[in-house]
Amino acid sequence: xxxxxxxxxxxxxxxxxxxxxxxxxxxxxxxxxxxxxxxxxxxxxxxxxxxxxxxxxxxxxxxxxxxxxxxxxxxxxxxxxxxxxxxxxxxxxxxxxxxxxxxxxxxxxxxxxxxxxxxxxxxxxxxxxxxxxxxxxxxxxxxxxxxxxxxxxxxxxxxxxxxxxxxxxxxxxxxxxxxxxxxxxxxxxxxxxxxxxxxxxxxxxxxxxxxxxxxxxxxxxxxxxxxxxxxxxxxxxxxxxxxxxxxxxxxxxxxxxxxxxxxxxxxxxxxxxxxxxxxxxxxxxxxxxxxxxxxxxxxxxxxxxxxxxxxxxxxxxxxxxxxxxxxxxxxxxxxxxxxxxxxxxxxxxxxxxxxxxxxxxxxxxxxxxxxxxxxxxxxxxxxxxxxxxxxxxxxxxxxxxxxxxxxxxxxxxxxxxxxxxxxxxxxxxxxxxxxxxxxxxxxxxxxxxxxxxxxxxxxxxxxxxxxxxxxxxxxxxxxxxxxxxxxxxxxxxxxxxxxxxxxxxxxxxxxxxxxxxxxxxxxxxxxxxxxxxxxxxxxxxxxxxxxxxxxxxxxxxxxxxxxxxxxxxxxxxxxxxxxxxxxxxxxxxxxxxxxxxxxxxx
Amino acid sequence: xxxxxxxxxxxxxxxxxxxxxxxxxxxxxxxxxxxxxxxxxxxxxxxxxxxxxxxxxxxxxxxxxxxxxxxxxxxxxxxxxxxxxxxxxxxxxxxxxxxxxxxxxxxxxxxxxxxxxxxxxxxxxxxxxxxxxxxxxxxxxxxxxxxxxxxxxxxxxxxxxxxxxxxxxxxxxxxxxxxxxxxxxxxxxxxxxxxxxxxxxxxxxxxxxxxxxxxxxxxxxxxxxxxxxxxxxxxxxxxxxxxxxxxxxxxxxxxxxxxxxxxxxxxxxxxxxxxxxxxxxxxxxxxxxxxxxxxxxxxxxxxxxxxxxxxxxxxxxxxxxxxxxxxxxxxxxxxxxxxxxxx
Ligand SMILES: Cc1cc2nc3c(=O)[nH]c(=O)nc-3n(C[C@H](O)[C@H](O)[C@H](O)COP(=O)(O)OP(=O)(O)OC[C@H]3O[C@@H](n4cnc5c(N)ncnc54)[C@H](O)[C@@H]3O)c2cc1C
Numbered sequence: 001x002x003x004x005x006x007x008x009x010x011x012x013x014x015x016x017x018x019x020x021x022x023x024x025x026x027x028x029x030x031x032x033x034x035x036x037x038x039x040x041x042x043x044x045x046x047x048x049x050x051x052x053x054x055x056x057x058x059x060x061x062x063x064x065x066x067x068x069x070x071x072x073x074x075x076x077x078x079x080x081x082x083x084x085x086x087x088x089x090x091x092x093x094x095x096x097x098x099x100x101x102x103x104x105x106x107x108x109x110x111x112x113x114x115x116x117x118x119x120x121x122x123x124x125x126x127x128x129x130x131x132x133x134x135x136x137x138x139x140x141x142x143x144x145x146x147x148x149x150x151x152x153x154x155x156x157x158x159x160x161x162x163x164x165x166x167x168x169x170x171x172x173x174x175x176x177x178x179x180x181x182x183x184x185x186x187x188x189x190x191x192x193x194x195x196x197x198x199x200x201x202x203x204x205x206x207x208x209x210x211x212x213x214x215x216x217x218x219x220x221x222x223x224x225x226x227x228x229x230x231x232x233x234x235x236x237x238x239x240x241x242x243x244x245x246x247x248x249x250x251x252x253x254x255x256x257x258x259x260x261x262x263x264x265x266x267x268x269x270x271x272x273x274x275x276x277x278x279x280x281x282x283x284x285x286x287x288x289x290x291x292x293x294x295x296x297x298x299x300x301x302x303x304x305x306x307x308x309x310x311x312x313x314x315x316x317x318x319x320x321x322x323x324x325x326x327x328x329x330x331x332x333x334x335x336x337x338x339x340x341x342x343x344x345x346x347x348x349x350x351x352x353x354x355x356x357x358x359x360x361x362x363x364x365x366x367x368x369x370x371x372x373x374x375x376x377x378x379x380x381x382x383x384x385x386x387x388x389x390x391x392x393x394x395x396x397x398x399x400x401x402x403x404x405x406x407x408x409x410x411x412x413x414x415x416x417x418x419x420x421x422x423x424x425x426x427x428x429x430x431x432x433x434x435x436x437x438x439x440x441x442x443x444x445x446x447x448x449x450x451x452x453x454x455x456x457x458x459x460x461x462x463x464x465x466x467x468x469x470x471x472x473x474x475x476x477x478x479x480x481x482x483x484x485x486x487x488x489x490x491x492x493x494x495x496x497x498x499x500x501x502x503x504x505x506x507x508x509x510x511x512x513x514x515x516x517x518x519x520x521x522x523x524x525x526x527x528x529x530x531x532x533x534x535x536x537x538x539x540x541x542x543x544x545x546x547x548x549x550x551x552x553x554x555x556x557x558x559x560x561x562x563x564x565x566x567x568x569x570x571x572x573x574x575x576x577x578x579x580x581x582x583x584x585x586x587x588x589x590x591x592x593x594x595x596x597x598x599x600x601x602x
Numbered sequence: 603x604x605x606x607x608x609x610x611x612x613x614x615x616x617x618x619x620x621x622x623x624x625x626x627x628x629x630x631x632x633x634x635x636x637x638x639x640x641x642x643x644x645x646x647x648x649x650x651x652x653x654x655x656x657x658x659x660x661x662x663x664x665x666x667x668x669x670x671x672x673x674x675x676x677x678x679x680x681x682x683x684x685x686x687x688x689x690x691x692x693x694x695x696x697x698x699x700x701x702x703x704x705x706x707x708x709x710x711x712x713x714x715x716x717x718x719x720x721x722x723x724x725x726x727x728x729x730x731x732x733x734x735x736x737x738x739x740x741x742x743x744x745x746x747x748x749x750x751x752x753x754x755x756x757x758x759x760x761x762x763x764x765x766x767x768x769x770x771x772x773x774x775x776x777x778x779x780x781x782x783x784x785x786x787x788x789x790x791x792x793x794x795x796x797x798x799x800x801x802x803x804x805x806x807x808x809x810x811x812x813x814x815x816x817x818x819x820x821x822x823x824x825x826x827x828x829x830x831x832x833x834x835x836x837x838x839x840x841x842x843x844x845x846x847x848x849x850x851x852x853x854x855x856x857x858x859x860x861x862x863x864x865x866x867x868x869x870x871x872x873x874x875x876x877x878x879x880x881x882x883x884x885x886x887x888x889x890x891x892x893x894x895x896x897x898x899x900x901x902x903x904x905x906x907x908x909x910x911x912x913x914x915x916x917x918x919x920x921x922x923x924x925x926x927x928x929x930x931x932x933x934x935x936x937x938x939x940x941x942x943x944x945x
Contacts, residue, residue: 095668096661102698103681109700116682116698121668125641125681127698197735199641199660 009039011202012062012072013152015145016089017081019047019054022145026081027059029149029166034063035218035391036162038207042068042502043218043389044577047328056085061389065208068390069355070502073579076202079148081130083115090115095122098200100151102144103127124200126155133188143185150186154193156204160186219392221359221385221499225289225315226251228363230259232400235284237263238275240294243327244383245317248289269294273301273314277376280305280312281442283432285367289315292334293324295341302376303342304444306465309420309428311370311377311405315363318382320575329575330383332498333550338378339527339558347465349373349472350527352380354501356390358524364400365478371404373469374430380526382549384577385499399477405430411437418449422460426468473530481530483537485512485519491591492518493541495534495567497526497555500548500578507583516591526555529562538565543590545570547583607632609914610694610704612684612852614638616646616900617881618710619665620907621914626674628915635702636678637694642734643668643678647758648900648943650737651765660734684711689857689874706876706914709853709864710907713846713882718778721753721842724815727825728753728840731762743824743839744771751776751827751837753812756783757942759843760799764936767803774805774835776812776827783845784898785929785939795929795937807835815840846898848883861885865894868920870910878914880906888923897925899941 013030017023024045031043043061060075062068074094080086080101093099101115116125128151134143146167153163164183171179219227225248229237237256239249249263256263266272272288279286290298295316305312318334320326338350349369353362362379370377408429411417419440421428428449431438441451446461448454473480485508492511496504501522508520521537523530538544544567546556553569560566570586572578609625611618614636622634645663657663671678683697687707694702715730729743730736744750749772752759760782763773781787782795796806811830818824818836828834848863858872859865863885870878870886881903885894897906902925909921925941932938 105699107699109698111701111703114682114696114698114700117677117679117700119680121643121671121678127681197738199735 007203007205009063009065009203009205009207010068010072011077011156011204012060012075013077013079014075014089014092015059015061015079015081015148016086017057017145018085019057021057021081022142023057023081024059025170026079026145026149027061029146029163029170030059030152031061031389032166032169032218033153033158033162034061035216036165037159038209038216039391040064040067041218041389041391042071044071044384045387056082058085058089063204065205068502069505070580071388071577073581077152077200079152080115081145081148083109083113087115087118090118090120090123093120093123095120096124096201098124098126098155098202100126100128100148100155102130104129104132106131106141126151126196128189128192130189133192134185137184137188138181143182146182146185147189150189151193151196153186154190155196155198156202157194158204160190216391216393218389219356219360220247220387220389221353221356221381222247222317222387223251224356224359224392225363225379225381225386226255227394228360228400229287229367230255231360231398232364232367233285233402234287234367235261236276236279236286238266238272238279238286238288239263240266240269240272240290242269242291242294244319244386245289245291245294245315245381247386248315248317269297270301273298273305273312276312276314277301277305277308277310280310280370281308281433283434285313285371287313287315287367289317291317291319291327292321292337295334295337299337299341300343302348303344303346305376306342306346306348307344307444307446308442309374309465310442311367311374313363313366313370313377313379315379315381317386318380320573326575328383330499330577331549331573331575332382332500333552333554333573334380335497335526335550335554335558338380345462345466347469348375348527349377349469349525350380351377351524352498352526353385353524354496354498354522356385356388357392359385360392360394361399361478362524365475368401368404369472369475369478371430372406372427372475373472374405374427375465375469380498382499388499408435408438416450419451420447420449420461420464422449422464425471426464469528472528473525473532478524480525481521481523481533483519483521483533484508486517487519489540490517490519490542492516492543492545492587493537494518494520494545494547494583494587495523495537495555495559496520496547497523498548503578503580503583504547506580507587510580510584511587511591514588514593516587516593518587518591523555526558529558531562534559535563538563543568545583545586545590547571547578547586549573549578607705608703609634609706609708610702611636611708611710612638612694613710613712613881613883614640614644614678614680615710615712615881616903617712617907617910618708619644620904621708621710621880621911622676623674624908624911625915626676628912628917632915634676635704636676637682637684637696637702638678638680639683640733641681643671643680645734646900647732648761650731650734651762653734653737653741654765654769654771663734684852686852687856687877689877692876704876706878708910708914709850709872709877709879709883710881710910711849711852711883713848715758715842716780716845716847717842718844721812721815721844727815727817728842731758731841731843740839740841745838747771748838749774749823749836751825751835751840753827753840753842754778754783754844755781756843756845757785757939758846759841760937762841763799763804764802772805773803774807774837775799776807776810776835778844780844782929782937784896785927785942787929791929794931798931798935798937801935846882850883861894863894863896868923869913869918870906870921871913878910880910886921886923890923895923897923899939900943902941
């Protein structure tokens with residue numbers, strides 16, 4: 001039976017607690033169960049800084065019948081597992097939304113310390129004896145998080161079976177009794193939820209019944225990167241832990257050895273990229289992953305990769321910077337270092353996926369591209385994308401090609417091999433060390449086609465390294481840029497990259513619903529820029545808006561530098577994703593629809 | 603009055619809500635907290651029958667929109683039950699183990715439906731009608747042209763009966779001692795008023811003593827009411843309307859005098875200097891009758907809230923303890939009363 005006139009389901013649940021409350025685990029169960037039930041899900045967890053290991057955790061899960069592009073600024077439901085952390089987030093619950101909380105605390109609460117005293121007048125309170133329910137069923141309060149999910153599931157009539165599957169899967173490596181009592185705790189609370197009279201305005205209609213081509217899986221950005229790496233046949237990975245990139249390494253640390261391949265944690269980031277370059281030079285598909293501070297250390301070796309034309313892949317998940325900055329907050333401020341960082345003209349390829357599915361694609365394609373164009377490829381993520389989860393439909397057949405290097409062909413007798421030969425497409429046939437008869441030198445010094453140091457060819461070789469990259473915009477099987485929204489002339493074009501594009505798309509859709517002619521473009525290939533489609537959009541647009549999570553407007557500057565077009569910058573460095581509303585307000589203002597406060601710099 | 607002055611009101615019914623607004627009007631600075639078990643902002647109980655009259659959501663029944671509380675800076679702590687009042691330390695202890703300190707306390711916790719001893723064990727099979735949730739549950743339990751069996755027949759049920767009949771349901775009234783409560787009627791009047799009910803289409807069953815409420819048999823309506831000496835009637839919903847009982851358990855041991863309700867003087871102050879009471883929960887000293895009396899009905903309830911608020915904010919006003927409570931048949935042929943308000 002559908003509710004609310006069969007309207008599309010679009011409900012966002014935030015679960016907030018303290019580290020140790022099982023907040024993230026509860027969110028994880030919820031999002032996986034909802035994806036299993038057939039909904040489109042997008043989820044994002046916020047942890048306390050790992051170094052301290054305590055503090056606030058929030059898991060936000062948006063459940064939709066159709067694709068969601070971003071989280072909503074206001075949730076429909078807030079579940080508090082720890083009122084002291086959840087109280088400040090009450091204002092993030094929409095009007096007539098629900099606040100679900102513990103109403104059987106163990107000890108006295110200081111005056112004002114209970115969340116029921118902080119609800120907005122339109123919120124619907126649901127007090128639930130999470131602790132008592134957990135203790136009754138499991139003889140311990142540790143399953144409070146599961147009872148919270150159970151209550152929610154019962155309240156909204158979510159199907160139980162998908163939760164049973166997810167809980168069983170989650171605890172499959174633990175004693176069987178843990179799965180059993182967790183399901184019992186879930187069930188006990190489910191019944192309480194079912195019996196609760198629903199007064200809030202959130203609703204959940206059955207998911208659309210759509211045929212699928214591949215598997216629908218709940219994946220994080222980093223999980224998708226690891227999966228893309230594995231499907232692309234990654235041979236070896238070197239890394240050094242750093243938030244928010246660490247989970248890529250953690251995942252590969254179990255998956256690579258299981259396939260007889262290697263992962264090594266090096267002593268630092270310099271070693272990690274050096275080893276990866278070495279392995280790639282030796283013919284392996286090799287990668288490393290880091291964040292801004294680690295990437296700063298890697299920049300010297302990036303230069304070597306460019307100069308020696310080594311196909312290495314570097315995943316960079318950005319966080320608030322500079323320096324140690326804000327390790328657990330999201331930002332998009334490593335674009336400059338990704339595109340330009342290293343000595344000299346460091347031509348390289350930079351890709352930035354905009355969603356989790358894109359992470360999978362970019363990860364796998366990065367290896368093809370690195371080999372094809374013989375250069376380091378940087379895949380730029382950020383904390384919001386690395387940690388956010390989406391229900392992703394992976395293709396049934398592996399979409400990535402093995403060995404994409406330009407083959408050397410056979411050498412005639414005594415014909416020398418020129419590792420850096422300047423060909424018509426500026427890409428040299430690539431041999432790897434040990435290929436019989438293809439002896440060659442590789443160096444970080446400027447060198448001639450033979451690889452021998454030579455300063456006099458710097459102009460030609462720089463040209464070669466620049467020109468060879470240009471066709472990458474047409475690399476098959478990956479979308480390097482895409483325009484959405486109105487065709488032809490528009491009042492406002494919004495151009496974005498990385499995780500922010502979800503919010504841009506939502507804002508653009510909302511603006512069009514208001515009658516504003518606008519279009520949005522995601523740019524996945526950030527270096528070299530796909531200028532054809534970008535210029536076409538700029539030509540159509542009366543105003544151009546570039547929202548991004550850095551202070552200076554790094555992408556806006558890149559665009560203006562490459563196209564000469566002045567754009568309106570919308571920048572935020574609050575450590576949180578961009579608000580759809582801010583982008584929408586700006587679109588309205590630029591379209592002349594509303595005289596709002598000016599948010600952006602022109 | 604200083605900003606620190608914290609006035610706590612227990613209850614968000616007619617009395618508590620009227621008091622909150624009056625206090626705010628008289629003292630813009632004080633801090634007002636209403637504590638209520640209700641999950642929703644204030645919905646007048648006598649509006650509840652409207653759920654059978656096309657009202658589809660609780661928002662349509664709100665006495666005031668949510669913004670009203672923000673605008674008037676009235677904090678309403680909903681879904682919060684008072685467990686105990688510590689009058690000595692001026693603290694209200696909530697069930698979820700939080701204390702709320704007050705400078706002045708107004709108890710306006712109203713009353714719940716009274717259930718005679720003999721019916722208590724059947725409560726799970728009966729539907730209450732005091733909250734929006736309960737009202738909707740009745741609506742959901744009723745099929746088209748459903749049959750409601752009302753036990754008792756107090757005034758709170760009669761308005762509902764009127765609406766149910768008007769929208770096509772059947773109502774049978776098994777008359778109890780509380781017929782027309784809180785009005786006292788003579789035997790003559792009683793017969794006259796009963797015939798008005800019958801004219802309205804309500805089936806009135808006099809002299810039947812209910813011994814049990816059971817689940818209905820297979821293929822029968824959901825409930826069966828069994829009478830003393832055999833026989834009974836089937837219905838979809840059974841609802842007791844046997845008068846109200848003040849909700850004041852949490853006031854036991856709170857240094858106030860209690861008889862059946864909280865005892866207050868005509869200024870609505872209890873025997874504790876910092877505690878006032880208003881609404882269905884209190885019995886007011888009537889000099890005319892020389893005893894403590896209950897006063898009901900919408901108009902009077904609001905008046906109590908207002909007068910308590912005035913006195914809590916430095917005023918000195920007495921409530922009129924005279925109440926014209928005679929029941930009569932109005933021009934439209936309906937049962938009416940000067941103080942019991944109808945829509
Ligand atoms: C079903 C029904 C129909 C009625 N119809 C009419 C009518 O048509 N006309 C008419 O004039 N009168 C009618 N009345 C009578 C009138 O509505 C009542 O006299 C009036 O509602 C009483 O108001 P009050 O503020 O005293 O209490 P209530 O309206 O009962 O409000 C009591 C409040 O106290 C809260 N509360 C109680 N205990 C606690 C606790 N321990 N902790 C926290 N909060 C608590 C409750 O949640 C509620 O918010 C009706 C009454 C009922 C029950």
